[in-house]
Amino acid sequence: MNKHFHIIKFAGALLMLLAIVSCSEPAPTHWVGTWAAARQLVEPHNNPPAPGLEGNSFRQIVQVSIGGETARLRLSNEFSTDSTEILAIEMAHAMTEGASYEIDESTTVSLTFDGKPGVTMAAGATATSDPIKFPMNPRQSVAITIHYGHASSTSVTGHPSSRTTSYLAEGNTCDFSNAIRTEHWYNIRGIDVLASLETGAVAILGNSITDGRGSTTNNQNRWPDILSERLLANEATKNVAVLNMGIGGNCMLGGGLGPIGRIRYKADLLEQPGVKWIILFEAINDLGWARDGMGSANAIIEVYKQIISEAHAKGIRVFGGTITPFKNNGYYTEDHEKGRQHFNNWMRTTPLLDGVIEMEHAVRDPQDTLSMNPDFLFENDYLHPNAKGYEAMGNMVDLNLFSSDK
Secondary structure, eight states: OHHHHHHHHHHHHHHHHHHHHHHHSOOOEEEEEEEEOOOEEOOGGGSOOTTOSTTSEEEEEEEOSSOEEEEEEEEEOTTOSSOEEEEEEEEEEESSSSSOOOEEEEEEEEOOBTTBSOEEEOTTOEEEOOOEEEEEOTTOEEEEEEEESSOOSSSOEEESOOSSOEEEESSSOSOOTTOEEESOEESEEEEEEEEETTOEEEEEEESHHHHTTTSOTTTOOSHHHHHHHHHHHSGGGTTEEEEEEEOTTOOSSSOSSSSOHHHHHIIIIITSTTEEEEEEEOOHHHHHTOSSHHHHHHHHHHHHHHHHHHHHHTTOEEEEEOOOOOTTSTTOOHHHHHHHHHHHHHHHHOSSSSEEEOHHHHHEETTEEEEEOGGGBSTTOSSSBOHHHHHHHHHHSOGGGGOTTO
């Protein structure tokens, strides 16, 4: 009897010990990008306004996708030919989605880099801040305030089409009441959060239709934003972050604006922290400027195959977005349309993709399927959707594509 009692007592103590050990070990986490922007050498007409960045303070507003408790900020000087000196950076919750410079000062945190308050990035370099406790809700608007030392205003790494107002103030200051306003982002590359291993990001390669030309400034209503809101509202996908890697005027093969897709996909897609899915939606500018529509389509298909192969080797699922119609735009010719149809048909039939998103069906005119729905036109250019069109595109994405059991 005593022997059995001691065995039971020992077993109970062992179970209690195991419970204590298991409770004391935090669940494993990894870094996941919650916001990011594709970088390029900023064109001269999109460079910082006077008086420039050097010696001044610049507040930029971004909206994250998923929330988190611990964050880090990634910076970029990749396309600049001069070094960029940052004296200090603060992050805080923004009071609006960009329409105001105002912040919730009680949330302000100062970032460090290897324990120091600032960092100097050499030409072509990047930098990542130390992790810091910075609680954010899903779709939190965040103000990033950079105090610059030396910084070029003619060779700048950034994202020209922010669709969000930024604020430039003279001197090392946190007073932006008389700031100069501009709609560009400079030197910011991404915000990551520590998240559970089940949490992951979808990174989207695209051009101005993904970047949001035609969306509403400071409303954060590009189609990836609509997708993010839907993912967060769905219990099965609330841990999916969205990274918009669109660049206006971008091409997959050559020409256009910014680094071409067949080169930038490694950094902008495959190397994003915590990426589990990618969406390829890049071809319309190549087709619109093509001398040979079918030849251009076939060349893009080969690039897609390469990206898909590399992504699958990393365990990343790949979805393709069909190219939207552009009849009545200057891009349209019968040859270019043949290339678009060929490219879309390949996406719909290839076994290589893990899913297809019918962006063409989302915005085409039911009365003329080669053209965009008149209700969705931005400035009647028959190329870029308006906010209503972007809502239709964001709603076209099947959320089941992101289910963990897929």
